[in-house]
Amino acid sequence: MYEFVSGPLALISFAIFFIGIIARIVLYVKGLDWQLDRVAYSEKLGAGIKGAARSLFHWLLPLNRTTANHPIFMGVTYLFHICLVIAPIFLLAHVVLIEESWNISWVTLPDKVADYMTLAVIAAGIFFLIRRLVDPNVKILTTVSDYIVLAIALAPFITGYIAYHQLELGAGYKSWLIIHILCGEIMLIAIPFTKLSHFVLFFCSRIQLGMDYGIKRGGAKGRGIAW
């Protein structure tokens, strides 16, 4: 079982993940239409790139008004995302596994740090969950799929934590490890097909709007709206 989930199944899920996100990007770009979107993407590429860079810069870093207006939520979401992306990629256990299979490796985080990052992701996830349950503004927007997506995103962290700490919890290390790997694979596969696709589409959307502002809505005039 372990061999299967950590071998062929892992390979398949990585393949689906990579092909999937590339397909999402390609389809996104192909679906852009200068006339329908009313943005001269290619004719004014230079202004567009500037606007896109500005848009990414202000939103990948907390240099936007939304962060100023909602510091707690935005702080949590920045923390959540940073830990969510960094921890698994630089986790010693993951890098070792990859090295064993493909003979490539890279720097790793001290286990202690990765462990705290894992806890941070879980804590932030619980914060999102509570917010969805109690804040009337979020409640009205929430759909069942929001909970499912949140669960898919959190599951590898919760189960990874259990496995790492060899917590018994009714199943034992070996089973938890298998469950963890399965959860990780579900998440990878889910990314292209659910709104977790924002992993790449966030960048597409921000770049598109940045280009819109850079090209049409004042990029040429004015002082460049930090979009």
Place this chain on the structure above:
Amino acid sequence: MAQEAKNQDLPPLVTRKAVKTKKELDILLADKGIRYYEEMEVFPVDTAALKKTLDATCKSRLRTWLEICAHCSLCADSCFFYLANDNDPKQIPSYKIKSTLGELVKRKGNVDTQFMINCMDTAWGKCTCCNRCGMYCPHGIDMGVMFGYLRGLCFSQGFVPHEMKIGSCMHWLYNAQMDVTVEDYVETCEWMAEENEEYYPGLEIPVDKVGADIMYVVNAREPKHYPQDLAEAAILFHLAGESWTVPSKGWEGTSLAMFAGDWACCKQQVEGVYAAMERLKVKRYVGTECGHQHRATITEGPYWAGRKSGEPPVPGFHYVEWVLEALETGKLKLDPAKKIKEPVTLQDPCNYVRNHGLTDVTRKIMSYIAEDFREMSPNREHNFCCGGGGGMNGIGRYRKERNIGLKVKRDQILATEAKFVVSACHNCWDAIRDLEEVYKIGIKWSFLKPILLDMVIVPDHLKPKEE
């Protein structure tokens, strides 16, 4: 019963097609929206056509926005309707689009009449397409753009507010938002030039002068209701020594068709203006103090007209840009002693500030005309919509919603403690006027032209000769 029988004899008011004849227009105008909305209640949705339109036009940008919206509600307090309605979750931009366009896309156009009426009431009654929310969403999701798109879908199905249907019809018939013909317009120009020639010798409003530097384009309300505005523009150009002209055909820069979502009409409207630019071989375009004139003709227009560069045939300027240029180059000189002494504040219209980046132009003008200029908060591209944009001022069905929405602008103005609001946009001007009428906060409001005219120094050689 009798009413129903009568209705059956009359031609239908609600149609999927744009109204393009005078006869139909007169019937629409006579109705005042009563039978119109009654008919709409039972007007069927052409779901096959809706699906076809969605397939052809709802592309990756919009679908992605609908899909990746995190349902996080960060956009809630960016929308003035949400704030004005005591933080009603039903006014969250994301909720408004999710329950309308989102559902429509999900159901692939398979929706009923009541659904479409709700779409209409949301797209026109709960959104002014001010695009503010888009600046606050971490994903960069712009509801103003999506509501604009939804309006187009609603229009194509006949679910459009009465006044918007009329507006698009006016553009089809007159190439103007009101029933002002080319002849009416040219006459008004002549009349205004004559009226004022006595005080400004040599004043003219040159119609169709080929090769002029500036082609000046107006909002139909000016010739129709405020011809003085046209005279003021002429006097200021005259005093600045500009070579300018107004076109006969193509004189109107606004587009209610844009608010209505009648894209075919938008194209025809703006192509008329572009044709005038080309016919008169002017160097540049200057549009009057109107926000959506600028948006329709300069910002969005090139795309409707199929211009790949995204630019109009000649560079387009808003009136405020011309004013600042004239002040900075000294073409217009103002008497500093006449600067406004009382506190003054400034309305930033979304249509050329947030949506065309003219953030600092108006403030620089303020430094020439006001001693005590007070910024609203927030301001520039972060300013709230005046409350009457996107056609909302003109739609009777949403008057109540509009008046509630005005509260945000009211409070912004009150916080500055200024009693005088400068607004270089017709829609904002109207909204502020109505705001005063509804809430009576004791303010005055003005376009720039009358203020400038009050303060401008008339060069000696342009003064009337003493006899």
